[in-house]
Amino acid sequence: MEIRVDISQSEDLEDQVGSAYFMFVARDTNDYSRGYPIPDLCFEGEDNIEKCFLRLEYGKKNKQKRIEFSAVKTFSK
Numbered sequence: 001m002e003i004r005v006d007i008s009q010s011e012d013l014e015d016q017v018g019s020a021y022f023m024f025v026a027r028d029t030n031d032y033s034r035g036y037p038i039p040d041l042c043f044e045g046e047d048n049i050e051k052c053f054l055r056l057e058y059g060k061k062n063k064q065k066r067i068e069f070s071a072v073k074t075f076s077k
Contacts, residue, residue, distance in 0.1 A: 001025075001038075001057050021062075
């Protein structure tokens with residue numbers, strides 16, 4: 001699960017001073033090097049389901065970017 005935190009100095013959304021992403025991964029208790037599959041998110045009861053789906057798609061795109069970035073070799077021997 002990817003969580004984004006936006007930081008601002010006031011209630012004004014235009015006053016954002018920073019943001020951060022946190023990545024949470026469920027791990028298999030028998031093999032900690034492997035991820036553990038979790039159920040899909042359920043948006044039942046949310047006030048703005050359309051926004052939830054937009055954020056879900058945004059997260060999928062970020063995941064693809066991370067995969068592509070990790071495939072690039074940044075160090076040479």
